[in-house]
Amino acid sequence: MSIELHQAAHEAMSNEGAEQASAYFAPDIVYTDEARGLTMKDKAETTGWLTEWKTAFSDARVADATYLEAGDWTIARFTARGTNDGPFGELPPTGKELATPFCELLRWSxxxxxxxxxxxDTTTMMVQLGHMPPP
Known part of the structure; x- marks a missing residue:
């Protein structure tokens, strides 16, 4: 049952945006972006984090997703796709396409x-976006 919620949250983010995806968050959600070392401690912070992604990649979408359920946790392995048409933090837009593998774990209640x-992998992202040469 939680797999359907995870899929629906991804569809909302892909097709509508951060506010719609945040409808699936509890008010006191704790969400960690492990690659960037960021932990959001409530729904507003997590929605803001998603909004930053949608600002950097207005066509951001989850592609080729595989979902697994493990008790009250779901796991999604997917490719994040989008065109970098807005600033990504302090980095300027490059107009380049992103296609990077992601793994997301969510606990439901x-x-x-x-x-x-x-x-x-932030290195893969930065190379794809043209912010750094391949290692």
């Missing part, structure tokens, strides 16, 4: 995501 973490 009463139909809402209460905890999550996302893992991805």
């Amino acid at each position: 009463d139909g809402k995501c209460v905890e999550g973490a996302i893992y991805y």
Whole structure:
């Protein structure tokens, strides 16, 4: 059952945006962006984090996703795709396409995501976006 919630949150982010995706978050969600060392401690912070992604990649979408359920946790392995048409933090837009593998874990309670973490390779992203040469 939680797999459908995870999929729906991804569809909302891909097709509508951060505010719509945040409808699946509990008010006190704790969500960690492991690659950047950021932990958001409530729904507003997590929605803001998603908004930054949608600002940097207005066509951001989850592609080729595989979902697994493990008790009250779901795991999604997917490719994050989008065109960098807005600033990404302090980095200027490059107009380049992003296609980077991600892994996301979400814990669910009463139909809402209460905890999550996302893992991805920042070097791959920076190379794809043209901010650094390949290692």
